Amino acid sequence: MIFFQIVLGGITRLTGSGLSITKWDIVFGSIPPLTTEDWQIAFDMYKQTPQFAKVNSLMDLEAFKMIYFWEYIHRLWARLMGFVFIIPFLFFLFKGWFTPLLKKQLLIVFLLAVLVASFGWIMVASGLINRPWVNAYKLSFHLILAVILYGYLLWTFLSYSVTDFSVNASQRLSRFIGIFFTVVFIQIYVGGVMSGMKAGMYFPTWPDMNGAFLPDYLWMGKNWTWDNFVHYDQDRFMPGWVQFIHRLLAYMVALMGLLGIYFFHKDQNMKIRLWMLLTFFVVLLQVLLGISTVVGSKGMTPVNLGVLHQMGAMGVFTCALVLFYYTKRSKI
Numbered sequence: 001m002i003f004f005q006i007v008l009g010g011i012t013r014l015t016g017s018g019l020s021i022t023k024w025d026i027v028f029g030s031i032p033p034l035t036t037e038d039w040q041i042a043f044d045m046y047k048q049t050p051q052f053a054k055v056n057s058l059m060d061l062e063a064f065k066m067i068y069f070w071e072y073i074h075r076l077w078a079r080l081m082g083f084v085f086i087i088p089f090l091f092f093l094f095k096g097w098f099t100p101l102l103k104k105q106l107l108i109v110f111l112l113a114v115l116v117a118s119f120g121w122i123m124v125a126s127g128l129i130n131r132p133w134v135n136a137y138k139l140s141f142h143l144i145l146a147v148i149l150y151g152y153l154l155w156t157f158l159s160y161s162v163t164d165f166s167v168n169a170s171q172r173l174s175r176f177i178g179i180f181f182t183v184v185f186i187q188i189y190v191g192g193v194m195s196g197m198k199a200g201m202y203f204p205t206w207p208d209m210n211g212a213f214l215p216d217y218l219w220m221g222k223n224w225t226w227d228n229f230v231h232y233d234q235d236r237f238m239p240g241w242v243q244f245i246h247r248l249l250a251y252m253v254a255l256m257g258l259l260g261i262y263f264f265h266k267d268q269n270m271k272i273r274l275w276m277l278l279t280f281f282v283v284l285l286q287v288l289l290g291i292s293t294v295v296g297s298k299g300m301t302p303v304n305l306g307v308l309h310q311m312g313a314m315g316v317f318t319c320a321l322v323l324f325y326y327t328k329r330s331k332i
Contacts, residue, residue, distance in 0.1 A: 001077070001080070001081045001084060002081065002146065002149060002150045002153065003150060003314055004077070005074070005077050005078060005081065005146065006143070006146050006147070006150065006310065006314060007307060007310060007311055007314075008070070008073060008074045008077055009074060009142075009143065009146065010195075010306065010307050010310035010311075011070055011074075011303065011307055012070045012071055012074045013134075013139065013195055013196070014195075014301055014303045014306045014307065015066075015067060015070050015303060016051070016055070016056075016067060016133070017066075017067035017068070017069075017070035017071045017074075018071055018123075018124060018127065018134055019046070019049055019051045019071075019124060019127045019128060019133075019134065020046055020064065020067040020068040020070075020071045021042070021068065021071045021072065021075065022045045022046060022048070022049060022128060023045070024121045024124070030075075030076060030079055032068075032072055033068075039061060039064075039065065040061070042064075042068065043061050043064045046064060046068075049127070049128055049132075050127070050128070050129070050130055050131060050132045051127060051132040051133065053132075054132040055132045078117060078120075081113070082113070085109070085110065085113070086110075089106060089110075102156075102160070105152075105156045106156075108152065109149065109152060109153050109156070112145070112148060112149040112152060113149055115145055116142065116145045116146050116149055119138070119141060119142050119145055120142050122138060122142075123135065123138040123139055123141075123142045126138050131233070133196070133233070134196065135196070136192075136193050136195075136196025136197045136232065137193060137196070139192055139193075139195070139196040140189050140190075140191075140192030140193040140195075140196055141189075141192075142192075143188070143189070143192040144185075144188065144189045144192065147185070147188055147314075147317060150314070150317075151317065151321050154318065154321055154322075155321065155325060158322065158325050159325075159329075162325070162326075162329075170264075172264075173264045173272075173327055174327040174328065176256075176260060176263075176264065177260070177320070177323045177324050177327045178324060178327075178328075179256070180253070180256045180257075180260065180320055180323075181320040181321065181323070181324045183249060183252055183253055183256065184253055184316055184317055184320045185317070186249065187246070187249040187250065187253060187313075188313050188317060190242060190245055190246045190249060191246055191309075191310075191313060193242050194239075194242050194243055194246050195301075195306070195310075197232050197233070197238065197239040197242055198239070198297075198301065199239035199240070199242045199243040199246075200243065200293060200294045200297035200301055201297045201298070201299065201300065201301065202236045202239045202240060202243065203215075203240060203243055203294070204294055204295060204296070204297045204298045205294075205295065206291050206294055206295055209240070209243065209244065209247075214244055215240060217236070217237070217240065218237065218240045218241055218244065223235070223237040243294075250286075250287055250290055253283055253286075253316070254283050254284065254287050257276075257279055257280040257283040257284075258280060260276050260279075260280070261276055261277065261280055264276070271326065272323065272326055272327070275319060275322055275323050275326065276323065278319055279316070279319035279320060279323060282312065282315045282316050282319055283316055285312055285315075286309070286312035286313060286315070286316050289305060289308050289309040289312050290309055290312075292305050293305040293306055293309045
């Protein structure tokens with residue numbers, strides 16, 4: 001459910017739907033507008049946002065219903081996750097089926113989920129004042145918190161479901177996987193910033209960036225200002241650098257995936273070897289999706305490719321975390 005919530009968040013971002021619901025009502029917000037009058041009230045509230053004034057001033061009620069739909073589904077899914085977690089949690093707690101450690105781990109899961117939800121509203125609020133979009137840095141922080149929640153829950157699941165630690169991994173392989181996992185984690189954050197800045201649309205070419213490996217414009221000292229960092233949507237400087245860094249990290253992830261298979265294939269048992277092969281193929285698919293998304297971002301980011309690219313990122317993260325788990329818990 002967390003995986004699909006992250007995917008829904010990507011759809012919400014790519015369709016520009018995140019600011020369509022201007023209130024954060026945990027209880028009554030679960031009920032969508034049911035009458036024409038209710039829809040008109042919700043639309044009138046959206047009309048007060050900078051996004052409507054600066055971007056969607058020609059939008060009619062029917063078009064508004066479409067962007068409202070994705071944001072509503074995103075929030076509804078979050079509420080459903082809460083029930084799916086809380087109800088069994090209380091039942092198992094009442095039955096006394098939790099060990100002290102598991103109880104602590106699940107409490108951390110709950111607190112992380114609350115943090116993700118709270119920062120989601122902070123992110124939305126950043127687009128209701130002056131900007132027509134949510135702040136890219138806050139968007140990516142919201143994403144990375146969700147990834148941390150997903151990763152922590154997956155790690156907890158593995159610790160109770162995978163009890164065979166007969167796999168052998170050398171210290172070299174363990175360090176290598178640790179670095180690989182860290183690079184993937186950073187890459188997801190940078191990818192979130194890139195999405196928030198719509199950086200793909202500034203340089204929709206590959207392997208160059210509008211004819212250059214690194215455009216001269218990005219080296220000019222006069223562009224290295226705090227204003228360009230904060231008001232990234234008014235200049236191509238920060239989106240350019242973010243896209244360049246995102247590309248470099250992608251090449252690094254792909255190279256590390258290949259080197260891992262080449263240098264450590266004799267250092268693994270079959271279980272780790274299969275996971276490394278799977279990781280490499282998922283990384284390769286992710287690189288192809290990334291290139292296709294950038295090249296297709298002429299005028300706007302293609303929603304289908306953007307969503308698949310985000311799903312691919314979570315696939316790479318999952319493989320990297322499972323490898324990290326096996327190498328950390330293995331018997332040397």
